[in-house]
Amino acid sequence: MGNPVNGLGQSALRYNTAAVAALEAAHDPLSGIRQRVRERIQRADAELRASPLTDTFNRKHTYLRISLTERCNLRCTYCMPADGIKLSPKDHMLTTPEILRLARLFVEQGVTKIRLTGGEPTVRKDLLDIIGDWPHRYRHDTNGIALRRKLPDLLENGLDQLNISLDTLKADRFEELTRRKGLDVVMESIKAAAEMNFKAVKINAYMPFDGNKWNKDKFVSYADMLASIGKDFSGISKMTDDANDTSKAYQVDGFRGKFGFITSMSDHFCGTCNRVRLLADGNLKVCLFGNSEINLRDMLRRNASEDEILQLIGMAVRRKRKQHADGRAAMVDVSDKTETKRTAVATGRVILGPEAFALVRDNKNSKGDVLTVKVHLELNDALHAVDIRALVMCTGRTGVEMEAMAVNKGIVISDIRLASKTGGKSGDFVAE
Secondary structure (H helix, E strand, C coil): CCCCECCECHHHHHHHHHHHHHHHHHHCCCHHHHHHHHHHHHHHHHHHHHCCCECCCCCECCEEEEECCCCCCCCCCCCCCCCCCCCCCHHHCCCHHHHHHHHHHHHHCCCCEEEEECCCHHHCCCHHHHHHCCCCCEEEEECCCCCHHHHHHHHHCCEEEEEEECCCCCHHHHHHHHCCCCHHHHHHHHHHHHCCCCCEEEEECCCCCHHHCCCCCCCCCHHHHHHHHHHHCCCEEECCCCCCCCEEEEEECCCCCCEEEECCCCCCCHHHCCEEEECCCCEEECCCCCCCCEECHHHHHCCCCHHHHHHHHHHHHHCCCCCCCCCCCCCCCCCCCCCEEEEEEEEEEEECCHHHHHHHHCCCCCCCCCCCCCCEEEEECCCCEEEEEEEEEEEECCCCCCCCCCCCCCCEEEEEEEEEEECCCCCCEECC
16 A cells, blocks of 8 residues: 555545645635646746756857946946946945856856956956956957057956957047047057957947937948948858857958947847846846846855855746847727726745745744735745745736736845736636
8 A cells, every 4th residue: 555654555645635635626716726836836946947047938048248347448428428427336346256156157057158348347457367267268348448458368368259349440539439539549459459369359339329228310220231331342241140149240252350230129139149147236137138137246145055046047037038129118008998807816936045034934023924914925945935926806908917926025026927817808828
């Protein structure tokens, strides 16, 4: 009859468990949904642990951009106000050990390309200390002003590609755009880099929207730019791009170099995006065009385990949308829709950290038992978290999926997802 469990065999135990579940279902029509939600959370947790850098569209994120500083030695009109920006307090910035720890963690999870950005990375005083202990070969963004004297050390410490920003070859236009002199210095840096053994030296030019904000009246598509170049150069041919390339590359007959267009607005490449960005303050962005961020600095400073950090990274990556907005958002008019009764169930998770979790678990919070609220909450010992499920009902012209998202002013709220819904044009839905 199998190993006894409290005097019952396994078959009897399974029978009793099934009977209890049947009784619960009879008294609680949502019990089946709750069970499926729990099972989905368990599957999602297992997937996060197995592949935290793969999103729900099966995009594997192997490219990490790390901002080393907010500071810059230029004041480009499309990026900064004339008097600069208010800098974050120093203790809000990632330290060198924190940068290196996170970089190694991402490399261990499959990141194969790292790009150092800013602000302007070369103004960071300990830049050479950082790259001297770097876990991977890397690329480097720079405006070229303070680059030339650092080139030998950068090359020696594993830098294999330079991306140098240069928006004009005219000295007066350079000063107008950057609010600083220095075109000759940048040109000297480019020439010096081209003579060294770097894998590639790229020159980046930006479309100069005021304040780095979308402006359709100033927008020029890559097709128009390509046509303009074609008026002055013949023999332009399309090169083969790698699967995750953001740039559409071209070559001109008789020239060694190539040129390309990053067409994030006129022909986006979201379907093959493999990039995430770590900001200087420890915030992680899974979409460079999105506003959503999660903070890894605080996880590090409260001594979170690597599994906890990877869980948070995985949750952020899995919330990445199929594609970014194109700057033309619009509201939807629902005034002519019929009112119907709708329900929705959503789940979420509040990452508390070990100390706060212990207070909740042992009911030692000064404000009393924080779990006695009108939603279903369940302690998750493995993650030091509270799993949350909320039911929302309403009568109206549109759905309640957003209203069902459990909101709490906890430490970190994550893994918010729709578990089920009823009503509306799309019909009933239960997450698998």
